[in-house]
Amino acid sequence: GARSGDSSNSDQxxxxxxxxxxxxxxxxxxxxxxxxxxxxxxxxxxVESRNDLPVWQPWSLLAGGLLLTGLLLAYIMAALGRTxxxxxxxxxxxxxxxxxxxxxxxxxAVRKQVETRLQGSEAGIRAILDATVDGIITIDEAGTxxxxxxxxxKIFAYSADEIIGENLKVLIAGxxxxxxxxxxxxxxxxxxxxxxxxxxxxxxxxxxxxxFPMDFAVNEVRLADQxxxxxxxxxxxxxxxxxxxxxxxxxxxxxxxxELQQLDELKDNFLSSVSHELRTPLTAIKGxxxxxxxxxxxxxxxxxxxxxxxxxxxxxxxRLINDVLxxxxxxxxxxxxxxxxxxxxxxxxxxxxxxxTLAMRKNIVISVDLDPGLPGVWCxxxxxxxxxxxxxxxxxxxxPDGGLVQVSxxxxxxxxxxxxxxxxxxxxxxxxxxxxxxxxxxxxFKQVGDLPSDVxxxxxxxxxxxxxxxxxxxxxxxCGSVPGIGSVFTFTLPAHQGDAAVETAVNGDGAAAAPSTRxxxxxxxxDEPNVRRLLHxxxxxxxxxxxxxxxxxxAIDLAREHRPDLITMDVLMPVLDGYDAIKLIxxxxxxxxxxxxxxxxxxxxxxxxxxxxxxxxxxxFTVEEMLESVSRLLSGTAKKVLIADDDEALAETxxxxxxxxxxxxxxxxxxxxxxxxxxxxxPDLVVLDLKMPEVDGFETLSAMKSKPDTANIPVIVLSGxxxxxxxxxxxxxxxxxxxxxTEGLSRLHEEIEAILxx
Numbered sequence: 001g002a003r004s005g006d007s008s009n010s011d012q013x014x015x016x017x018x019x020x021x022x023x024x025x026x027x028x029x030x031x032x033x034x035x036x037x038x039x040x041x042x043x044x045x046x047v048e049s050r051n052d053l054p055v056w057q058p059w060s061l062l063a064g065g066l067l068l069t070g071l072l073l074a075y076i077m078a079a080l081g082r083t084x085x086x087x088x089x090x091x092x093x094x095x096x097x098x099x100x101x102x103x104x105x106x107x108x109a110v111r112k113q114v115e116t117r118l119q120g121s122e123a124g125i126r127a128i129l130d131a132t133v134d135g136i137i138t139i140d141e142a143g144t145x146x147x148x149x150x151x152x153x154k155i156f157a158y159s160a161d162e163i164i165g166e167n168l169k170v171l172i173a174g175x176x177x178x179x180x181x182x183x184x185x186x187x188x189x190x191x192x193x194x195x196x197x198x199x200x201x202x203x204x205x206x207x208x209x210x211x212f213p214m215d216f217a218v219n220e221v222r223l224a225d226q227x228x229x230x231x232x233x234x235x236x237x238x239x240x241x242x243x244x245x246x247x248x249x250x251x252x253x254x255x256x257x258x259e260l261q262q263l264d265e266l267k268d269n270f271l272s273s274v275s276h277e278l279r280t281p282l283t284a285i286k287g288x289x290x291x292x293x294x295x296x297x298x299x300x301x302x303x304x305x306x307x308x309x310x311x312x313x314x315x316x317x318x319r320l321i322n323d324v325l326x327x328x329x330x331x332x333x334x335x336x337x338x339x340x341x342x343x344x345x346x347x348x349x350x351x352x353x354x355x356x357t358l359a360m361r362k363n364i365v366i367s368v369d370l371d372p373g374l375p376g377v378w379c380x381x382x383x384x385x386x387x388x389x390x391x392x393x394x395x396x397x398x399x400p401d402g403g404l405v406q407v408s409x410x411x412x413x414x415x416x417x418x419x420x421x422x423x424x425x426x427x428x429x430x431x432x433x434x435x436x437x438x439x440x441x442x443x444x445f446k447q448v449g450d451l452p453s454d455v456x457x458x459x460x461x462x463x464x465x466x467x468x469x470x471x472x473x474x475x476x477x478x479c480g481s482v483p484g485i486g487s488v489f490t491f492t493l494p495a496h497q498g499d500a501a502v503e504t505a506v507n508g509d510g511a512a513a514a515p516s517t518r519x520x521x522x523x524x525x526x527d528e529p530n531v532r533r534l535l536h537x538x539x540x541x542x543x544x545x546x547x548x549x550x551x552x553x554x555a556i557d558l559a560r561e562h563r564p565d566l567i568t569m570d571v572l573m574p575v576l577d578g579y580d581a582i583k584l585i586x587x588x589x590x591x592x593x594x595x596x597x598x599x600x601x602x603x604x605x606x607x608x609x610x611x612x613x614x615x616x617x618x619x620x621f622t623v624e625e626m627l628e629s630v631s632r633l634l635s636g637t638a639k640k641v642l643i644a645d646d647d648e649a650l651a652e653t654x655x656x657x658x659x660x661x662x663x664x665x666x667x668x669x670x671x672x673x674x675x676x677x678x679x680x681x682x683p684d685l686v687v688l689d690l691k692m693p694e695v696d697g698f699e700t701l702s703a704m705k706s707k708p709d710t711a712n713i714p715v716i717v718l719s720g721x722x723x724x725x726x727x728x729x730x731x732x733x734x735x736x737x738x739x740x741x742t743e744g745l746s747r748l749h750e751e752i753e754a755i756l757x758x
Contacts, residue, residue: 132151133151134234135232135235136152136232137149137152137171137233138228138230139168139218139229139231141227142167143168143169144165144166144167144168145163145164145168146164147160148163148164155206155235156171156205156206156207157206157207162207168231171204171205171233172203172204172216173203173205201213201214201216202216204235212235213235213236213240214233214234215232215233216232216233217232218231218232219231219232278320281313281316282313282317284310284313285309285310288306288309288310289310291306314744318746318747321740321742321743322743322747323462323465325743326386326461326465327465336737336754337380337383338381338753339378339379339380340380340521340545340562341377341378341496341521341545341547342376342377342381342545343374343376343377343545344370344376344424345370345374346381347381347384347388348368348388348407348409350381350385351385351388351389351392352368352407354385355393358396359396359405362399362400362401362403363401363402364402364404365405366405366406366407367405368406369406369407369409370407370408374422375420375422376495376496377495378494378496380754386465386466386469387466387469387470387491388407388426390462390463390465390466392405392426393462394463394489395427395430395489396428398428398430398431398487399430399486400430403428404429406426406427407427408424409422409424409425410422410423411495412492419494419495420494420495421475421492421493421494421495423490425488425489425490426489427487427488427489428487431484431486432481432482432483432485432486432487435481438478438479438480442464442466442467442477470491470492473494474494475492475493476492478490478491520543520545521544521562521564521566522539522544522630523546523548523549523558523559523562523567523568524536524546524548524568525549525550525555525569525573525578526570527572527573528570529550531599532550535568535626538627539630542627544630547562551573551574552569552573552575552576552578552581553575553576555567555576555581556576556581556591559585559594560588563590564594566596566630566633566634567594568598569581569596569597569598569599569600569613570599571600571601571608572600572601578608579611582596582611583611583612585612586612595614595633597613597616597617597626598613598615599621600616600618601618601619615633617629639684639685639756640664640665640681640684641658641664641665641666641684641686641687641752641756642666642685642686642687643658643667643668644669644671644673644674644687644692644700645667645669645718646669646670646689646691648669652667653745654748655667657745657749658749663752663756669692669693670693670694670695671695671696671703672695672700674700674704675695675704678704679709679710682709682713685713685716686704687716687752688700688716688717689717690719690726697719698729698733701715701717701734701735704734705733711734714736715734715735715736716735716739716751716755717730717735717737717738718739718741719741720742736751737751739751
C-alpha cells in the first residue's frame with residue numbers, strides 16, 4: 001500500500017511507503033520493496049489500521065527489513081525446493097501424459113485402419129451382393145422390406161426405391177402369399193439358435209402381375225437379440241421348363257421303349273408268321289415237284305393240276321417277299337413313284353382282273369358302282385392297283401362262299417380348305433371285326449381277330465403298305481366294321497382336274513377295257529370337241545391314257561407338265577395355232593423329243609415337217625390310218641435295254657419278254673462287253689448280273705459310274721446273291737435298284753418300266 005505525506009511537511013513529500021501485510025499484520029515497511037532491498041527508511045508505528053500507520057524509527061525499519069529479507073529468502077528457498085519437487089512430479093506426470101497420448105495416437109491409427117478395412121470389406125460384400133444372380137432381400141420382423149439388391153430388381157421388375165417399405169406379400173403370389181408372415185413367425189420361436197433358415201419353392205409375382213416359380217430361402221440372424229431376416233430368391237422358370245422338357249422326354253422315351261418292346265414282340269410274331277407263310281407254299285411246291293418228277297401214274301390232268309399248284313404257290317411266295325421289300329423300301333424312303341394321270345375306272349378294272357379268279361373260286365360277285373364323270377387321279381397306277389388288290393383280297397378272304405364284295409367311287413367336294421378328292425369304298429359281308437381292332441390293323445406286323453383257319457392268315461403287312469401308299473399322296477384310309485355283318489374300307493386320293501373332264505365307261509358288272517401293260521400317254525390337241533371326243537374314245541379303248549387341250553397354249557402347258565409319249569396336233573386353233581405350238585415344244589429341251597402327229601385340213605405338209613412334226617395326216621382320216629401312225633411313232637420311241645448276264649437261257653428269256661413289251665433289248669455275257677458296248681451306243685438302261693466272268697458286276701458298275709458319259713445310265717442289278725451286304729454294296733456303288741432272281745422277272749419288268757417311263 002502507499003500513503004502520501006502531509007503536503008505541509010516537505011521532508012515527507014513524494015515518499016512512497018511500501019509494506020508487507022500477512023495475516024492481518026504488517027511485517028515490514030519500506031519506501032520501496034524490490035528484490036529484498038530497502039531503499040529508504042523512516043520511522044513508523046506498526047498498528048492494525050491500514051489507514052493509520054504509525055511512524056517507525058529508522059533503525060527499527062532497518063531491523064525489520066533485515067528480518068523481513070531473511071524471512072523472504074527462507075521462504076523463497078523453501079519455495080524453490082517445493083518447486084523442484086513439483087517440477088519432478090510434473091515431469092513424471094507429463095511423461096505419463098505423453099505415454100498415454102502416444103498410446104491414444106496408436107489406438108486411433110489402428111482404429112482408422114480397422115475402419116478402412118471394414119469399409120473395404122463392406123464395399124466388397126456389397127459388390128458381391130449386387131453382382132450375384134440371386135435376389136437378396138432383407139426384411140424386418142414385421143415383414144417389411146428394408147433392402148433390395150439389383151438382382152432382385154431384375155427378377156421382380158421393381159426398383160429398390162419402389163419396393164423398400166412394402167410388405168413381403170407383394171412379391172409372393174398364390175396360396176403362399178398368405179404364408180409370408182408365417183415364415184417370420186417360425187423364426188420368432190428360434191431365439192436359442194444363432195442361425196435358422198427355411199427354403200421352399202413358391203410362386204413369385206412381378207411388378208406387372210405376371211407370376212413365375214422361384215426358390216425362396218429365408219434366413220434369420222440375431223444381432224444383439226434383434227432379428228434380421230434375409231430372403232434369397234432365385235427365378236427357376238428355366239429350370240422348371242427344363243424339368244418339364246426332361247419329364248416329357250423321359251415320358252416319350254418310356255413310351256418309345258414300350259413301343260419297341262411291343263414292336264419286338266410283333267416282329268417275333270411276324271417272323272413266326274412269315275416262317276409259316278414260307279414253309280407252307282414251299283412244302284406244296286416241293287411236294288408237287290416230286291410228284292411230277294416221279295412221273296408214275298401222272299396223266300395230263302394231274303400234270304396240269306400240280307403245275308397250277310406250283311405256279312400258285314410261287315405267286316404266293318412272290319407276294320410275301322414283295323410285301324416285305326415294299327415296306328422296307330418305303331421305310332427307307334427308297335420307293336420309286338411312277339406318277340401320271342390315270343382314270344380310276346381303269347385302275348379298278350385292272351385290280352379286279354387280278355383277283356377275279358380268287359373270287360370265282362368262292363362264287364363271290366364283285367359289284368362296281370363308280371360315279372360317271374369321275375376326274376382323273378395323279379398317282380402311280382401300279383401302287384393304287386396294289387392298294388385295291390389288297391383290299392379286294394382281304395374282302396374275298398373274309399367273305400363266305402357266295403358272298404358279295406362291292407367297290408364304289410365318288411368325288412368329294414372340297415371342305416376345310418382341302419382340294420376335291422376321289423373316295424373309294426371296298427365293302428364285304430364277311431365276318432367283320434371288333435371296333436377296338438380297327439386302329440391296330442394298319443400297324444406293321446399286326447394281325448387281329450380270331451381267325452377260323454390258317455388260310456385266312458397273312459403277314460400283317462398289306463394294310464400298313466396301303467396306308468403308306470395312300471399317305472404318300474396326302475390321302476387317308478380308314479375302316480368301319482361290325483362283327484358278323486362285314487367291313488368297309490375307305491380311302492381317298494386328291495382329284496386331278498385336267499383341261500377337259502376325263503371320260504370313262506364301266507359296265508355294271510365291273511368289266512372295263514383293260515389298259516395295256518405299258519400304258520402310253522397321248523396328248524390330243526384340237527379346238528373341235530367332237531374330234532377330241534373321237535380320238536379320246538379310240539385311243540382309250542386301246543389302252544392309251546389321253547390328255548386333251550383345245551388350243552396350242554394349253555398344249556404347251558400340258559406337254560411340259562406331263563411329258564406325254566406322243567402329241568396329236570391340229571393346226572388352225574385360237575389363242576395359239578398348231579405351228580407356233582410345235583415350234584415352242586420343239587424349242588424346249590424338256591419336250592423336244594416328244595413325237596408330234598399333225599391331224600389337220602391344212603394341205604402344207606412340208607411346213608409341219610420342217611418345223612419339227614414327225615408325221616402329217618390330212619383330215620378327214622380313217623381311224624385305222626390314225627392308229628397305225630400312232631403305233632409307228634410310239635414304237636420309234638422305244639427304249640434300249642442292255643442285258644448283261646452269263647446265264648444265256650435267262651438272258652434270252654428276258655430279251656424276248658422285253659421285246660414283247662416294246663423295248664429294244666441287246667444281250668452281252670460279261671462285264672467287259674458291257675463297258676465296250678456302252679461306249680459305242682449308250683443304252684437307256686442296263687440290267688446287270690453280279691457274278692460274271694472276266695469283269696464282274698461290281699467292277700462294271702463302278703467303272704460305269706466313274707465315267708461322266710455313262711454315269712447317268714440307270715442300272716438295275718439282277719442277282720441271285722441275296723445277302724444284305726451285297727444289296728447295300730450295289731446300291732452304294734450307284735445302282736438304281738436291286739432285284740433278286742428269286743423274285744421272278746415280273747418284278748424286274750415293273751422296275752424297268754418305272755424307271756424308263758418316269
